[in-house]
Amino acid sequence: MKFTDQLRRAERRNDSLLCVGLDPDPAKFPGAWKGDAGRIYDFCSAIVDATKDLVIAFKPQIAYFASQRAEDQLERLMAHIKRVAPEVPVILDAKRGDIGPTAEQYAREAFERYQADAVTLSPFMGFDSLEPWLRYGDRGLILLCRTSNPGGSDLQAQSLAGGDKVYERVARLAQGDWNRSGQLGLVVGATFPGEIARVRELAPTLPLLIPGVGAQGGDAAATVRAGWRADASIVVNSSRAVLYASNGDDFASAARRVAQATRIELNAHKPTA
Numbered sequence: 001m002k003f004t005d006q007l008r009r010a011e012r013r014n015d016s017l018l019c020v021g022l023d024p025d026p027a028k029f030p031g032a033w034k035g036d037a038g039r040i041y042d043f044c045s046a047i048v049d050a051t052k053d054l055v056i057a058f059k060p061q062i063a064y065f066a067s068q069r070a071e072d073q074l075e076r077l078m079a080h081i082k083r084v085a086p087e088v089p090v091i092l093d094a095k096r097g098d099i100g101p102t103a104e105q106y107a108r109e110a111f112e113r114y115q116a117d118a119v120t121l122s123p124f125m126g127f128d129s130l131e132p133w134l135r136y137g138d139r140g141l142i143l144l145c146r147t148s149n150p151g152g153s154d155l156q157a158q159s160l161a162g163g164d165k166v167y168e169r170v171a172r173l174a175q176g177d178w179n180r181s182g183q184l185g186l187v188v189g190a191t192f193p194g195e196i197a198r199v200r201e202l203a204p205t206l207p208l209l210i211p212g213v214g215a216q217g218g219d220a221a222a223t224v225r226a227g228w229r230a231d232a233s234i235v236v237n238s239s240r241a242v243l244y245a246s247n248g249d250d251f252a253s254a255a256r257r258v259a260q261a262t263r264i265e266l267n268a269h270k271p272t273a
């Protein structure tokens with residue numbers, strides 16, 4: 001099944017726009033697990049088990065695993081998600097951006113080693129940085145467009161000679177000439193709801209991955225109103241607010257409560273016809 005179809009199916013099945021980001025920091029683990037990088041799989045799989053019926057996607061961030069020499073635990077986690085929640089797509093947050101044989105190896109890592117359904121990419125080396133990834137025609141490629149960090153404005157909000165801002169140009173290309181697989185999406189931060197609306201105007205059919213709700217302070221209502229359309233998914237990510245809802249033995253049930261509340265809040269703001 002193609003990534004965009006997986007998203008639509010998961011949105012309907014779980015009645016959800018919420019993506020839980022899996023950014024494991026052993027320093028924040030509960031109880032006796034605190035500081036123990038060997039418990040990354042145990043922690044993340046417990047979060048997955050507690051929230052798998054509440055989400056549109058999961059999004060593991062590769063650096064949190066690689067920095068702890070825990071790539072093997074990431075492989076186990078990806079296999080676990082496929083086993084217990086096969087209907088939920090997994091977005092590997094890697095933000096790769098390279099060309100030629102190097103990009104080919106990154107694509108093999110994401111799609112063959114980790115079996116990701118989609119991956120985040122930096123598009124700023126142009127179309128040839130996407131070509132190796134497009135060979136995996138059913139997988140999603142989610143391009144950085146208008147990111148949630150303040151420094152994103154240093155480049156993304158700058159105007160080009162033709163009048164577009166950089167992020168607007170990325171959105172046009174992703175909706176148009178670059179989308180040869182039909183599986184491109186865009187990253188747009190919840191901290192910029194006006195620009196979510198602009199990206200949605202330029203890319204009306206693409207899925208949008210929207211980080212920044214929760215600990216980063218993005219407004220859930222404004223995010224959904226700006227980006228959600230009945231025929232185009234939004235994937236609203238929350239990581240820390242869900243993962244670290246409790247530092248006690250009840251961390252998984254606390255994560256479920258926060259995920260459920262966030263899911264309800266997001267759904268409440270879907271525009272009515």
